[in-house]
Amino acid sequence: EDKVVQSPLSLVVHEGDTVTLNCSYEVTNFRSLLWYKQEKKAPTFLFMLTSSGIEKKSGRLSSILDKKELFSILNITATQTGDSAVYLCAVEGNNFNKFYFGSGTKLNVKP
């Protein structure tokens, strides 16, 4: 059975801290892994990863994929209160556009 597991489930840090969020997966015929940020409403896209070892970076956020060990991490450096959200990981498996989501990591950044 295809599944995506994120850890930790929740995290509380203070502004300026660095956090690492984890996503492990077991999906038939892996195609891609996506990270999303979800605040009050709909998820917003952060990164798409398809190749191992290539870091994607956007400002203070970065992500990398390890296809051998079947996981990805999302790093956020110098966290800000605006980073508080649920971070979702999704993996595309056997069929195009068929995504499996993890349950998310809820990040709370305190001032």
Added chain:
Amino acid sequence: NAGVTQTPKFQVLKTGQSMTLQCAQDMNHEYMSWYRQDPGMGLRLIHYSVGAGITDQGEVPNGYNVSRSTTEDFPLRLLSAAPSQTSVYFCASSYDRQSYEQYFGPGTRLTVT
């Protein structure tokens, strides 16, 4: 561009009623999907489509029907609502296989009593 739009934003149904959640996009995206999100859980795929006239089942398709007669619209039909279908429903679209970024609609909060 309006992006991905969903209607209604909120809906209350009685058990056994049927209804259709509407989803439309104006970005000429081929790929569209319906997800439900329950408290403490990520999104679960209900149905998806890779183009007009083509649909397929996701993880939790039971109790839902879809059709894709045009590129723009992807309605989700609840055949006979049940309390277990109380959830927030998101529609998403993306352009093609090389551009996996999915754009999500604002969601529909459905309560079945």
